């Protein structure tokens with residue numbers, strides 16, 4: 031959606047201020063649509079079949095106006111369904127990026143069953159905790175290496191037995207794709223790919239099985255656009271574009287420029303006839319090297335390139351922690367909504383089941399810091415209290431330097447949260463190591479009735495600190 | 505299924521058909537549906553199963569269900585539909601009513617074009633680091649940064665200068681992550697050797713001498729004593745240099761002013777002037793000795809404007825002697841803020857903000873402060889294994905720097921030589937400067953890895 035004025039959406043709403051959506055007025059709801067915090071479906075009267083005569087046309091217009099600049103394609107089915115594309119801006123500060131590009135990790139039909147199952151399980155189970163959430167891998171890409179349709183189908187089946195995650199079926203042979211679709215169509219996989227050679231057969235498959243399809247015309251945007259037009263005319267509109275991912279050399283520069291061109295055409299120029307989501311193939315890094323570290327690093331670098339500039343989905347290979355971890359974080363950082371402050375509500379939180387003997391920690395209400403400390407305590411089974419001091423979402427080190435956290439603010443925060451140290455057996459709390467210099471002043475403020483202990487600088491070292499320092503010596 | 509349906513019977517019919525995909529959509533009372541014959545989307549498959557009239561109604565329902573957020577499309581493929589409706593209908597004739605799916609003989613030919621960004625009217629200031637003998641310095645060559653007319657690696661305009669790397673050298677041994685330390689252990693006691701190794705072995709474009717021993721809380725080395733190290737480094741290497749203080753706001757003014765004197769005429773990058781120290785003194789020292797002033801602010805675009813303005817207007821620093829450091833928050837540790845702050849600064853500069861169109865610097869070494877870069881294992885027991893930290897660290901520094909290169913950074917302060925090499929390779933590749941045989945990617949599906 032390009033629209034930024036609520037007034038221009040208001041005219042498509044019923045304008046009755048009925049309040050069903052929870053807003054007082056239709057104008058407020060329109061503002062919510064602009065902010066992407068509300069969905070049109072939440073205006074029930076607009077969809078009520080009784081009202082279609084009255085509102086039907088408005089609804090259609092509204093749908094057109096609010097549709098995303100990069101088309102949104104659904105891949106997968108049920109609660110594992112993924113949104114691919116749907117972006118509205120070129121740069122994240124202009125609003126936010128909405129749908130992080132799913133990472134599809136590859137398996138092949140040439141793998142023996144044990145290796146295949148092991149890899150699928152690894153993909154399925156991969157997770158890392160970050161800012162209150164678990165980062166996970168979204169998809170599995172099944173590559174046809176043998177070219178044998180039956181082997182491919184068996185492989186797809188085996189994959190599905192071991193994961194619920196949506197699939198990308200990869201082959202240029204329509205017979206192979208068909209065999210894969212026979213066993214997996216109900217899960218709405220993405221098929222890769224229609225090319226200038228096989229497009230008729232692949233179009234038929236996309237139609238018959240009602241699955242989204244990738245169009246692959248590397249390094250030829252005219253040809254890619256022509257194919258997209260042909261598919262759209264056939265009524266096949268759940269399309270993903272593969273403009274080619276060259277892993278090195280001058281072609282790599284061309285690849286990035288093509289991604290930028292496609293994103294700009296869709297988002298900045300509103301080219302509605304060619305605004306489909308785009309797939310990147312960082313896996314191609316492995317065509318340039320056999321060295322496992324070099325391959326993983328270069329793949330990560332390619333993934334970063336296209337996460338930042340214009341990919342909506344990507345196929346990956348390396349599941350090594352030194353590739354998947356940094357890429358997950360990079361994607362998270364780029365796709366974090368810059369409009370929402372990354373803060374938690376200030377106050378006293380319980381971790382596990384704390385008692386009067388449990389330690390009392392404190393940190394700031396910067397979400398990253400808070401959740402990091404909380405997870406370090408929780409995952410190490412340290413029953414405790416954790417105070418989030420209001421620093422306007424600034425981390426410990428910066429807020430100590432900037433004065434957003436001070437000894438008296440800490441004391442006030444404990445008082446406001448109703449913390450009664452008299453009820454603890456140890457009468458103490460633990461300062462972050464970065465705020466060590468506050469300990470003396472805090473002791474004074476509390477008149478030496480409550481002890482301010484100094485914890486480690488990184489909360490990951492709390493377990494070790496506990497072993498040596500807890501409970502505090504009397 | 506062959507009989508005609510009244511729309512008011514639809515609810516009952518649908519219930520009998522047990523159409524799972526529409527579960528949750530309840531239709532009460534008499535309903536009016538406007539049926540538009542062209543309201544396609546479901547296609548002949550649907551007609552096949554439902555008969556023409558019902559198909560039309562169903563199309564409406566599907567649209568409604570879609571609007572309510574039901575993923576109906578996923579259920580409208582053969583297997584699911586066949587399971588949902590049993591037994592299969594006998595009447596097939598109606599299928600003809602929906603426009604048939606037709607594959608054309610040839611692909612449409614099309615022309616794709618996209619314009620450049622017309623709002624980018626102003627060039628980023630080009631800044632020369634280093635000065636040769638003829639220019640009043642002693643460097644073997646000079647380095648130019650900045651000068652962009654477009655966002656990095658965009659096709660709108662050629663990038664005139666490649667991003668460069670300056671490797672950190674400290675005036676005393678410091679604690680560092682194992683994956684960094686292993687490369688410098690042999691030179692840690694001699695900043696001159698350290699600088700030589702950075703340039704010769706690790707291909708640093710520049711070196712940064714950090715005078716951290718001057719910190720009153722560390723060794724409190726006097727400014728006069730400390731800057732001898734700068735002289736040593738200038739002797740040891742002939743690349744352009746940067747000079748950093750200890751970060752102590754009082755002491756740095758004295759130390760950096762003195763450093764400017766010994767680097768007279770060298771166009772060294774002086775790190776740094778900031779709003780919480782005497783920026784005017786540092787700015788003026790740079791002007792008086794022909795050095796370049798690094799303007800450091802903390803993740804705040806308006807402070808950056810303020811500092812740049814003050815350096816120009818009050819301290820009299822010329823435009824060609826300002827580089828900005830808007831602060832590098834590392835990957836997974838606030839990189840989103842740093843990235844967006846820099847991207848906004850660069851876009852504002854290109855659009856004509858003359859207080860922001862300067863080259864940018866990144867303290868990429870900050871990546872090593874992130875636990876994922878150095879910790880042996882995850883403190884969270886439920887995380888998937890973190891693997892070998894010796895491999896995790898360098899990629900953390902690579903991606904921290906590279907992300908910010910995409911946002912507009914021109915000069916990177918780095919430490920790990922592997923990270924330096926990758927950063928140089930990817931940024932130069934994206935500028936088209938790296939010639940390599942690109943493999944035929946069309947057969948990636950069957951590649952062996």
Ligand code: SF4
Nearest residue numbers: 048049051056059073
């Ligand atoms: S539900 Fe719709 S009609 Fe009612 S107030 Fe909200 S926007 Fe207006």
